[in-house]
Amino acid sequence: MSCAGFDSATHPLLERVEVLRNERVAQGVGLLVLRSPRIAAGVEPGQFVHLRVATGADFLLRRPFSVHRVAGDAIEILYQVLGRGTRELSLRNPAEVMDAIGPLGNGWRVPAGAAHALLVAGGLGAAPLGMLAEQLAQRGVAVSVAQGAPSAERLVARDLFESVARRVEVATDDGSAGERGFVTVVSERLIEHDRPDVVYVCGPEVMARAVAEQAARASVSCQVSLERLMACGVGACLSCVVTTSTGRKRACVDGPVFNAEEVCWDGSEVPPRH
Amino acid sequence: MDQKSRPATSVSREHAGVDLSVEIAGLRLRNPVMAASGTFASGREFADFVDLSRLGAIITKGVSLQPWEGNESPRIAETASGMLNSIGLQNPGVGLFSERDLGWLASQDVPVIVNVVGHSVDEYVSVVERLEAEPAVAAYELNISCPNVDAGGMAFGTACAPAAEVTRSVRAVTKRPLIVKLSPNVTDISEIARAVESAGADAVSLINTLLGMAIDVRTRRPKLARVVGGLSGPAIKPVALRMVWQVASAVSVPVIGCGGIMTGEDAVEFLLAGASAVQVGTANFVDPTATMHVLDGIAEYCSASGVRAVRDLTGALGT
Numbered sequence: 001m002s003c004a005g006f007d008s009a010t011h012p013l014l015e016r017v018e019v020l021r022n023e024r025v026a027q028g029v030g031l032l033v034l035r036s037p038r039i040a041a042g043v044e045p046g047q048f049v050h051l052r053v054a055t056g057a058d059f060l061l062r063r064p065f066s067v068h069r070v071a072g073d074a075i076e077i078l079y080q081v082l083g084r085g086t087r088e089l090s091l092r093n094p095a096e097v098m099d100a101i102g103p104l105g106n107g108w109r110v111p112a113g114a115a116h117a118l119l120v121a122g123g124l125g126a127a128p129l130g131m132l133a134e135q136l137a138q139r140g141v142a143v144s145v146a147q148g149a150p151s152a153e154r155l156v157a158r159d160l161f162e163s164v165a166r167r168v169e170v171a172t173d174d175g176s177a178g179e180r181g182f183v184t185v186v187s188e189r190l191i192e193h194d195r196p197d198v199v200y201v202c203g204p205e206v207m208a209r210a211v212a213e214q215a216a217r218a219s220v221s222c223q224v225s226l227e228r229l230m231a232c233g234v235g236a237c238l239s240c241v242v243t244t245s246t247g248r249k250r251a252c253v254d255g256p257v258f259n260a261e262e263v264c265w266d267g268s269e270v271p272p273r274h
Numbered sequence: 275m276d277q278k279s280r281p282a283t284s285v286s287r288e289h290a291g292v293d294l295s296v297e298i299a300g301l302r303l304r305n306p307v308m309a310a311s312g313t314f315a316s317g318r319e320f321a322d323f324v325d326l327s328r329l330g331a332i333i334t335k336g337v338s339l340q341p342w343e344g345n346e347s348p349r350i351a352e353t354a355s356g357m358l359n360s361i362g363l364q365n366p367g368v369g370l371f372s373e374r375d376l377g378w379l380a381s382q383d384v385p386v387i388v389n390v391v392g393h394s395v396d397e398y399v400s401v402v403e404r405l406e407a408e409p410a411v412a413a414y415e416l417n418i419s420c421p422n423v424d425a426g427g428m429a430f431g432t433a434c435a436p437a438a439e440v441t442r443s444v445r446a447v448t449k450r451p452l453i454v455k456l457s458p459n460v461t462d463i464s465e466i467a468r469a470v471e472s473a474g475a476d477a478v479s480l481i482n483t484l485l486g487m488a489i490d491v492r493t494r495r496p497k498l499a500r501v502v503g504g505l506s507g508p509a510i511k512p513v514a515l516r517m518v519w520q521v522a523s524a525v526s527v528p529v530i531g532c533g534g535i536m537t538g539e540d541a542v543e544f545l546l547a548g549a550s551a552v553q554v555g556t557a558n559f560v561d562p563t564a565t566m567h568v569l570d571g572i573a574e575y576c577s578a579s580g581v582r583a584v585r586d587l588t589g590a591l592g593t
Contacts, residue, residue: 011322014563052560057355057508057536060560085352101562229348231357231559234322236315236335238361239350248343248364253319 010042045132049102050233066128118196122203137164148183152176212260222260299451299476310555311389316375323562336391351497356507380410419457419482431457434469445474464524479530522548538571
C-alpha cells in the first residue's frame with residue numbers, strides 16, 4: 001500500500017506543559033487542555049503524549065494519552081476515569097504545570113488517492129480520531145463516522161465529528177442515542193454501502209477486531225490504533241508489545257497505529273487500566 | 275543526527291573541579307553513571323533526550339544466541355513506589371543485535387557493555403564468542419539474575435555452583451572485562467558474589483529485580499500474564515543498598531550498585547555503601563533524562579561537600 005503521513009516525523013521532546021482547562025465532558029470522561037507549544041507544533045493525528053499525572057514516587061510511571069486535537073499552541077486530551085492514574089489526572093487544576101513527552105508513536109497513514117474514509121470509534125476510541133477527521137476533511141477526503149458508546153451520556157466529540165463529517169451514525173447499548181446496539185452493526189453497513197477507501201478504527205479490542213474483519217471481507221484497507229500498558233513510551237522497555245504477523249512490535253514506536261491485517265488478534269490482552 | 279534533533283532538554287553542565295572518572299575492571303569511565311540493562315534498549319531510543327557521550331557506559335538490553343520472543347502481555351504493573359515487569363528478555367538475538375545496534379553504538383563515543391543471557395552455559399559462551407569479533411564491545415555483563423524466564427536467567431544466579439560455572443566458562447573465552455549481575459532473590463548474596471569472583475569475574479553488579487506479584491481484585495487475576503515478575507524502582511532501594519554494602523565487604527573486585535536510583539543523592543548512597551559505579555534503571559522510564567540528572571546530582575554533591583574525586587566516596591561510609 002502506498003501511504004503518506006501527514007507531515008515529516010518530529011523527534012519527541014520533554015515539555016513542561018500548563019493545564020489550561022480540565023473539565024468533565026461526558027459521563028466519566030474528562031477533557032484536558034494543555035498549553036504545549038512545542039508538542040502542538042509537531043503532533044500528527046494518531047500520535048500520543050506520555051504524561052506524568054502527578055509528581056513523586058506514588059505515581060511512578062507515565063500514562064499515554066492520544067492527542068484528540070490541537071487548538072493553537074494547546075493540545076486536547078480526552079480521558080476516561082478508569083483507575084488511580086486517571087482519577088489523579090482529573091484532579092489537576094488550571095495553571096498547574098505537568099511534564100509531557102511527545103509527540104510519540106507513528107500516527108495514522110493516508111493511502112495514496114483515498115477519497116473517502118470511514119472512522120469507527122468505540123467509546124473513548126473517539127480520542128485519536130478527532131484530529132484525523134479534521135485533517136482529512138481539510139484535505140478534501142470525504143469522512144464518515146460510525147460511533148458507539150454505552151449511552152448518550154457517554155458519547156464524546158459529537159460536535160467535532162458533526163462539523164467535519166458528511167455522515168455520522170451512532171449506536172448506543174441502551175438506544176439513548178442513535179440506534180440500539182453495537183457500533184459494529186453500523187460499521188458493517190457503512191463499509192458495505194459506502195465502500196470507503198480506508199477504514200480507521202479505535203476502541204475496545206474486541207470491537208476493533210470485528211471492524212477489521214468487516215473491512216477485510218470488503219477488501220478495504222484498515223488501520224487500528226491499539227492500547228497497551230506502557231512504561232517508557234520511547235521503545236526501550238518492551239512493555240507494550242503487540243503480536244503481529246512479523247513478530248512482537250512496540251505499540252509506542254511501531255504503533256499505536258497498525259495495519260489491521262498484520263495484527264494477530266489473540267484475545268489475550270485485557271483492557272489496560274490507567 | 276541533525277542540529278534540530280540534538281537533545282534540547284538534557285542537562286549539559288560542566289563539573290569543574292570534580293574528578294568524576296572511575297575505573298572498573300580495567301575500564302576507564304568518564305563518570306560512574308551507567309544506563310542499566312533492559313531500561314535503555316541500545317541507547318538509540320534515548321538519543322533525542324540524552325547526549326549519550328556524557329554517560330559512563332551503556333549496558334545493553336540482554337542479548338541471547340537466538341531471538342527470544344519474551345512473555346505474554348500484560349508485562350508490567352505499577353506498584354507502590356515501583357513497578358513489576360515480566361518482559362522475558364525479548365531480544366532479536368546476537369546476530370541482528372550486532373548488525374543493527376553495535377554499528378550504531380560504535381559511533382556514539384560511549385563505552386558499550388553488552389548484557390548477555392542464555393538458556394544454558396553453552397549459550398552464554400556462544401554469545402560472547404560471537405561478540406569477541408566486535409570492536410565496539412568494551413565489556414560484558416553476564417545476566418544470571420533475570421527472574422522472568424523459565425530456563426537460564428536467575429536459575430544460574432541463585433546457587434554458587436552454577437553461578438561460578440557460567441562465569442568460569444565465559445572467562446575462558448574472553449579477556450575483556452567481565453561483570454556478573456547478581457540476583458537479590460537468594461539467602462546470602464555475598465556467597466554468590468564470592469563464587470563468581472573466584473571464577474574470574476572482574477566486577478559484580480547488583481541488584482537485579484526482586485521477585486514479586488500483584489493482583490487485580492476486581493478480576494481476581496494476577497496483574498502480570500506470567501503471574502510473577504521483577505520489582506524495581508524506589509521501593510527496592512533500601513534492599514539494594516544493604517546488599518551492595520554486604521557484597522562490598524565480601525569481595526575485592528569492584529561493585530556496581532543498582533536498584534531504585536532516581537537522584538544524585540541516591541547514587542551517592544550506593545557509592546558510600548561501597549559501590550564504585552552505579553546503574554540507573556527504572557528512572558529512565560519515568561524521565562528519559564534521568565541519567566543526566568543523577569550525574570549532575572553526584573557532581574553537585576561532590577562540589578558542595580569538598581569531594582575532589584568521586585572515587586573517594588566509594589566505601590566512605592562512616593559507622
